[in-house]
Amino acid sequence: MKAIFKLTSIIFLVLYSICCFSQSIEVRGKVLIFDSIPVVNANITVKSTKETIKTNHLGEFKCECNIKDKLIVIAKGFNKYTIKVKKKSNKLIGKLKLAKIPNAAEVAIDKGHILMVDSFRDLAKKYSGQKDYSKYTSFMDIIRNEFPSLQISNGEIIIRGKSSFYGSNAANIEIDGVMTDYAALSSLSPTNIAKIVIVKGSDAAIYGVRGGNGVVKIITKK
Structure with a gap:
């Protein structure tokens, strides 16, 4: 009887896990840089289905995925970012960071990922430690x-x-x-x-x- 009970329990847990992971939900999110500037046309790939969508002009996106799925965010000039999907996720936020490559900020701008260009450049300089020395003559x-x-x-x-x-x-x-x-x-x-x-x-x-x-x-x- 104990063996039958254990087997029944295992089967129940397996079926429950399959049910949870296969349950499809719609999630909405936003991809930002410096906590406030939208990242436009970033690629969002759903790990389980390999489906890829892009962020809009506000950095927003929506997609279908499984509970406990992962969304991979890729945009030129930024580090790859992974968003973990949770059952109670209403609004997912992806906070990107500039890649450690020469002119990462300008690469992001050239690829069309940034519409708020002036604000983005100012913050990029601030966080990179750059200073404005233009007021000096030498x-x-x-x-x-x-x-x-x-x-x-x-x-x-x-x-x-x-x-x-x-x-x-x-x-x-x-x-x-x-x-x-x-x-x-x-x-x-x-x-x-x-x-x-x-x-x-x-x-x-x-x-x-x-x-x-x-x-x-x-x-x-x-």
Whole structure:
């Protein structure tokens, strides 16, 4: 009797599971970036059926899927995102993130995924750490105003103090991953600078001997 009871229970659970997973429901959702900007024409693929639909001009979508299904969201310039469907899901929200590729924001715009272009660009700069240096006339002008703890001596940037008797303590310059000299700074337009990072101390050890006086790391808008 116990064996029959166990077998009956197993069959019941299997049938119940099949019933639950095969139950089709309609779900509605929205795909956003930065919590507020709709992502348009994003591909939404239902994992169980492989059906693909697209988000509309408001980033909204609706589709048929199973309970506990998964929706795969793909859009150029963004990381792939998975939305888990729950039985009580009334409004699904997919919050995308920009992909870690060059010009991810511009890729998304070029592919037609963003209609609120100005707001999107402003937020992309904010979250990427980019700053607007266009109000300055030169790179050294930026250093004087944005990095007051640094010194400028004889056209060089000093991170750790004044030059010693034995040689210059000038920091090294890196532009977009390439070590260069101070002459390159004269042709660098402030409007084309996305980010400036001062690398010093143990963080500069990755540069070896060249990082001894610190490194001024410049990232441009590509």
